[in-house]
Amino acid sequence: MDFHIERAKILPKSNLWGFLEGLKGVAPLIAPVERGNKTVFSEVNDISDVTINYTRTVLPPKKFLVPYRRVRFTYSTGELSFSSNFKARDQIIFGIHSCDLHGISILDSVYLKESPDPRYLEVRKKTVLIGISCMPDDYCFCLSTGTAFPDGANWDLFLTDIGADYFVSIGSPKGDELIIELKELFRDIEREDLELYKRSTRKKKEAFRDKKLPDLERISQLIELEYESPVWDEEAKRCLSCGTCTNVCPTCFCYTSVDVPDFEGKTVKRVEFTTSCQYPYYSLVAGGHYFKPTRTARFRHRYYHKLVGYPYQIEKLGCVGCGRCSAECPAKISMVETLIKLRGADEKESGKATEQTSAGRSL
Amino acid sequence: MKKSLEKLLNKPLPVDPFKPQRAVITDVEELAPDHKKFTFAFLDESLAKVWDYIPGQFVMLTVPKAGEIPISICSSPTRKGFFELTVRKVGRKTKVLHRLKPGDVVAVRGPYGNGFPVGIMEGHNVLIIAGGLGMAPLRSLVWYILDRRSRFKEVYLLYGTRNYEFVLYKEELRRLKEREDIKCLFCLDRVETPEDREWADIEGLLTELIPQVKLEPSETYVAVCGPPVAYKFIGKELLKNGYPESQIFVSLERKMECGIGKCGHCQIGYKFACVDGPIFPLWDTKNLPEML
DSSP: OOOOGGGEEEEEGGGHHHHHHHHHHHSOEEEEEEETTEEEEEEOSSGGGBOSSOSOBSSOGGGGTSOSEEEEEEEETTTOOEEOOOOOOOEEEEEEOHHHHHHHHHHHHHHHSSSOOHHHHHHHHTEEEEEEOOOOOTTOOHHHHTOSSOTTSOOSEEEEEOSSEEEEEEOSHHHHHHHHHTGGGOBOOOHHHHHHHHHHHHHHHHHTTTSOOOOOTTHHHHHHHTTTOHHHHHHHHHOOOOOHHHHSOSSOOOEEEEEEEOTTSSEEEEEEEEOOTTSGGGGEETTTEESSOSHHHHHHHHHHIIIIIHHHHHSSOSOOOOOHHHHHOTTOOOHHHHHHHHHHHHHOOSSHHHHHTTTOOOO | OOHHHHHHHSSOOOOOTTOOEEEEEEEEEEEETTEEEEEEEESSHHHHHHOOOOTTOEEEEEETTTEEEEEEBOSOTTSOSOEEEEEEOOSHHHHHHHTOOTTOEEEEEEEESOOOOHHHHTTSEEEEEEEGGGHHHHHHHHHHHHHTGGGSOOEEEEEEESSGGGOSSHHHHHHHHHOSSSEEEEEESOOOSHHHHHHOSEESOHHHHGGGOOSOGGGEEEEEESOHHHHHHHHHHHHHTTOOGGGEEEEOOOOOSSSSSSSOTTEETTEETTTTOSEEEHHHHHHSTTOO
C-alpha cells in the first residue's frame, strides 16, 4: 500500500504509554506480555505489563478470534431446540507483528469467503487490530513468504519504529477513528519521517541477509513433484505427532466437534475444539479406517496443505513465516530445513542438502 | 488492505449455517443386516415443501446426544416433502441412530457438497455403477433420471454387492429391472443360495459387467459410487472401454465435522470433499494424492 501522508501519523515514543492507556479506555486491550521467558498475548489491566520489543508469542492472536475451545450450541434432548448465548465483545489487539496480521487475513478468507461463519464475522467486526514492526530472529522467514510487511493484510493501525517515533499507518476507518479519538498524542508527518520510514523497511530486509531462508519459488509444484521424496520419511522419523506445530500456527483452523451430554442426558453441549492433522485420529472414520495412517503421511500433509492446499483454496500461501512451528517443536524439526532439503532433492543443488537426499526420486 | 479482504468484512451477519433444523423420523426400514433406511420430514412444513437438493449431496444429521454425521441423501429431489437416508451401523453415532424409531426427532442441516452434474448429464446416456452401500446416493440419481426420463437418453444401472442378503432396496430394484426405460445388470461376489442365483446376472465383479453395456461411450456420462478400492479397477475398465475421463464421476467420503469447508478434516489433496466434492471427476483421482 502506498502511504499518503494523510493516511499516516507520527506517534512519539514518549506518547506510547498514553496511547495504550487511551486504547484501554476505548475497549478491553489485548497485548503481548511476558510470562516466564516467553511472551504471550493476554488481556492487560496494567499497561506497564505490555512488552513492546518481543520476537514471537507462543500462540498467535487467533485465540482471541476463534477460541481453541468453544461451545457452538446447547440443545435440549427433549425438543431438540438449539440455542447459543454467544456474544462478541469489542476488543483491541495491540502489538501484532506483520506475519500474524497476514495470518489473520488468511483466517478471514477461510472463515468468510464461502459459507461465512457469522460468529467469526461478528468477532472480527468488533476487533481492532494494531500491528507493530519487528526484527527477525533465526526462526523467522517472513521475507520468503512475503509477509514481512503488513501490505495486503487486513488491519486497522500499524506502528513502525523509526527511531524516536512510531510511524503510524492507518488501514481502516476503525483505525482512523482511534486516531481522532486520541489525536493529541499524534503529530503530522514531515518529509524526514518518510525517509526514516523507508530506511526502517530497508533495515528489516537487511536483517535477513545472513539468515537461512527457503526459496518459495513455484513451491506448490515443488511439493507435488517431491511428494514421494525420502525427505518426508527422514523428517517424519523425528516427529512426535504431538501437534505443537499446528496448535501454534497462526493459519491452522482445523477443529473437531463433539456433542457432550450432561449427567442427566437432558442438555447437550456441542463443543468445538482445535485439533491437529498430526494426530492419528484426525482422519479416523467409523469402521476403523485411517485415511492418513502413517506419521509420514500426516507430516507431509501439513506442508502440502500450507503450500498447495491454501493456494488452491484461498489463493494465498498458508504459511506466513512466523517460525513458531520450528521454534516450539520439541523434536527441533524446522520448516525451513525441510523445504531446503526438499528443494535439494528436486533441483540437485550443490551442498549438504543434495547429499542427504541423493536417493530422491528422479523426474 | 486488499479489495477482496475489505469485502469479506463489510458483509451483514449471515444466517448461522451450523444451526440444524428439526426433522421427525416417519419410517424406518431394515434393508439388510446393519443397513436401515430412514425417512424424515422437516417439522417446519414450509421448509419441507421447498427444501431442495441435487443427487449426490449429503446432509449433516444430528443424532441426539451422540453427535453429527455426514450422510448421503438416497431419495430423489423430484419427490418433495420428505427425504431418505440409508445408514450402515458402523460406529458409535450410527449405532445410536439405529435405535431410533418412527416419531423420534433428529436435527438436520444441509444439503452440502456439489452433487452429480445432472444439468450437464441431460441429453446424454447415463451409466450408473454402484457397489455395496454406494447404491444409496446413486438411488437418488436413478429416481431423479426416471422422474425426468425424457431429458436423458439410454440409462444403465450396474449394481454389485456381497450376496443377496446384502442387496439394498430389493423390491424396488426388482421392479426397476422389469422396466423398459432403464437397463439393470446385477452381480454378486458370491452366488451360493437359490436367491443369489435368481438375483444375479453374473457371479463376479462390477468390472465384468462394464463390457456388457451397449452405449456409445463418447455420448455417456458415468456415475460411480462404491468402496474406494473398487474405483481404481472400475476406472481402468471404463477407460479401456472408451469412456472419456472427463465424463466419469466418482463419489468419495472422508471424515467430516462441518460440511462447509471449515473443519479441515475432509481434505483430499488440495480439495475439500465437503465443498469441492463429494463428487469428483475421475481426473481428480489421478491428480490429487491419496485420493483412493
